[in-house]
Amino acid sequence: MRTALTVAGSDSCGGAGIQADIKAMNALGVHAATVITAVTAQNTCSVSDIYPMPADSVQAQLDAVLKDCDVKAVKTGMLYSAEIVGVVADALEEHDVPLIVDPVMVATVGDRLYDNTFVRALKEKLIPVCELVTPNKHEAEKLTGLKIRNEDDAAYACEILGKEGCSVLLKGGHIAGDQVTDYLYLSADITPIVNPRLPVEAGHGSGCTLSAFITANMANGLDLVTSVNESRKMIQKSIETQYRIGQGVPTVNPNVRLTKKEDSAKVDIIRELDAAVDELAATVPLELVPKAGMNLAFAKKNARGPEEIGAVEKRMTVHNGNVKKGGPVKYGAAEHLSYVLMEIMKTNPEIRCVLEIGADKDLPRDFRNAGLEVVPIKRVTGESVSKSLRNTLDGCEKFPDVIYDLESKNPKVNIFGKYPRDVISKFNRIF
Numbered sequence: 001m002r003t004a005l006t007v008a009g010s011d012s013c014g015g016a017g018i019q020a021d022i023k024a025m026n027a028l029g030v031h032a033a034t035v036i037t038a039v040t041a042q043n044t045c046s047v048s049d050i051y052p053m054p055a056d057s058v059q060a061q062l063d064a065v066l067k068d069c070d071v072k073a074v075k076t077g078m079l080y081s082a083e084i085v086g087v088v089a090d091a092l093e094e095h096d097v098p099l100i101v102d103p104v105m106v107a108t109v110g111d112r113l114y115d116n117t118f119v120r121a122l123k124e125k126l127i128p129v130c131e132l133v134t135p136n137k138h139e140a141e142k143l144t145g146l147k148i149r150n151e152d153d154a155a156y157a158c159e160i161l162g163k164e165g166c167s168v169l170l171k172g173g174h175i176a177g178d179q180v181t182d183y184l185y186l187s188a189d190i191t192p193i194v195n196p197r198l199p200v201e202a203g204h205g206s207g208c209t210l211s212a213f214i215t216a217n218m219a220n221g222l223d224l225v226t227s228v229n230e231s232r233k234m235i236q237k238s239i240e241t242q243y244r245i246g247q248g249v250p251t252v253n254p255n256v257r258l259t260k261k262e263d264s265a266k267v268d269i270i271r272e273l274d275a276a277v278d279e280l281a282a283t284v285p286l287e288l289v290p291k292a293g294m295n296l297a298f299a300k301k302n303a304r305g306p307e308e309i310g311a312v313e314k315r316m317t318v319h320n321g322n323v324k325k326g327g328p329v330k331y332g333a334a335e336h337l338s339y340v341l342m343e344i345m346k347t348n349p350e351i352r353c354v355l356e357i358g359a360d361k362d363l364p365r366d367f368r369n370a371g372l373e374v375v376p377i378k379r380v381t382g383e384s385v386s387k388s389l390r391n392t393l394d395g396c397e398k399f400p401d402v403i404y405d406l407e408s409k410n411p412k413v414n415i416f417g418k419y420p421r422d423v424i425s426k427f428n429r430i431f
Contacts, residue, residue, distance in 0.1 A: 002271065003031045003069050004219040006212065007062070007088055008077030008104070009038040009050075015251035016205035017077060023254040024212035027234075029267065030219050032212075033069050035061040035088075038080045044204055044248030052115075055083045062091040072219035072328060073097055075211050078104040080114050082121030089125040096327060098218045099130040101166075102211035103139045119143065128164035132224060134211045135161070137174035148175065151183075151192075158185035169228055171210070173202050184228055193229070195236055203242040203250040210235040212254070221270030221310055221330045266300055266308075266331070273298040273310045274329045276420030280355075281316060281323040285431070290358035290410055293317040293326065297337045298420055299345065299352040306338035307331055336385075343389045344416060348399050351416050355423045359413040363430075364404045367413070370429035372401040379407065401426055 004025050011017035018034050025032040037058055041049040065071065074097055079085050092099060103122055105114050119142055127133050127143075137148050144160045146153060154175065158168040168185035175181070182193040213231035218224065234256050241253040277296055288294070293315025300308045311334030314326025327333070341354045367374045378391040392403060404413045417423035 001029065001031045002072045002219045002221075002274070003033055004215050005033045005035065005065055005069070005071045005074045006077065006215070007035040007037060007058075007074065007079070008102075008208070009040055009080070010036050011205070012039075012041055013043045013204075013246060013251075015044065015203075015245065016208045020205040020208040020252075020254050021075065021077065021212040021215075024209045025216040025219075027255050027257050028213065028216035028220060030072075030216040033065045033071065035065060037084050037088075038078055040078075044244075044246035044251065046248075050080070052080045052084070055087050058084055059087050059091065062088065066091065066095060071095070071097055072221075073100065073215045075100040075102060075215040076126065077102050077208055077211070078114075079122070079126075080118060082115075082117035085118065085121040085125055089129060092129070098132075098215075098224075098328075099126075100211050100215045100218070101126055101130040101133045102207055103127075103133060103135050103143060104207065105139050105142060127161065127166060130166050131218075132167045132169060132214065132228075133161055134169045134171065134207070134214070136171045136207060140170050150175075151181070154181075154183045155185075155190050158183055158190055159188075161185070162188075167224060169214075171207070173206075182232065184225070186225065193232055195232065198236075198239055200239065200242065200250070202239050203252040204248075205254070206235060206239060206252045209238055209252050209254045220267045221274070221328065222266065223307065223331050226307075226331070269298055269300055270310050270329055270331070273420055276424055277312055277316070277325065277329055279424060280427075281325065283428075284323055284357070286318050286321070286323065288357045288359075288363075289316065289318050289323055290412065291317075292410055294355070294357045295334050295337055296355045296420060296423070297334050297341050297353065299338070299341055301352070302349070303338075303342060303345070303352075305342075306335045309334070309338040309341060311337060339386060340389065340414065343386045344393075347393045350418050351399070353417050353420050353423045355415045355427060357413050357415070357427075359404055359406060359411045361406060363413055364402065364406075366430040367402045367415075367426075370426075372426055372429065373398050374402040374404065375400045377403050377405045379405065 006021035009017045022032040039051040140157045144157045162168045162185045170183040172181040180195050180197050184191045214227050217227035237256045238252040242250040244250050295315045297311040313333040379388045
């Protein structure tokens, strides 16, 4: 099971904060590690007291989790003060995982959840290093100094927030209109996400739950856009099925689940690939890892492009005598290898996994001696890799287990199979 980390406040009535995050992440099959920044005394009517955690306690919690757990994504919620923001920013600086910042400032019931030092610290220390920030209208106004009344104002606010390089999801629930339009700012482009305005107001914990869904989806290896779109569908359902636990505002239902088999299959692929990559990193001989790195790619059935093929971001390389992942296992991480795999799948749709390693002149012989079907790539000057692969496959009586290329600048071997376990089994035959 993959792990995500939520750094947020505790809600004593369990509808928002840490408690909502745990339930929302669990709904997506992700284990939630937690760092508590504040304990609130609140219910569905009001927040009666806030007890910020000492900064050294927040630091100790972060150290305990990050030293031991393989955290795939992190979200922050209520941080309360500049001191806590600084501790969190410093702790996450050396951890290359997606960070989603939910700039929690006001509880659904209207009570303020931060002190006077918080906003500036959030803008200067945490938003510049995050992958996505998810403000609602009021939070975006506080962070930018703008008054947001329409689409143009929302777009300008996104540009201001994203000027340091992060993506922005400006939630439109508080912007007037017959529909709810959220604005996703990514790489200087803004995409409206339009949903029907429900006949009920978004309940207690809606912002926490949405950002927790996004974090869990990213921990499961989905890209940012897919994570946002899938999470937006889920929070719509959460609001539709919200329930009452007290006399005040209703609480959104965080226990909604992915219902499409296709979505579940994408998560399963990332989990299987992740386990295989960890095994490879622990066992592959260092001399087979080229300077440019090695990679393992695994496609969903009938993959239409790299966005439906998982691999290791920035490949696997040798660092200080160990094989290390350059980044997380995620979709769209290996465009070249994805196109190799898609070309292979045109001939044999069952072959959905490929391992690319370094090669010397003896390695193809070793694979043949191990009983595998091994062929050289038939490369013609000026041809694309796809064309060369088609030439190679057209000349094969049996579908190859291994295709090698010793003539290129970086000699390599591609090992093919139906699943990561199949590929690793073939790879292990030569050792």
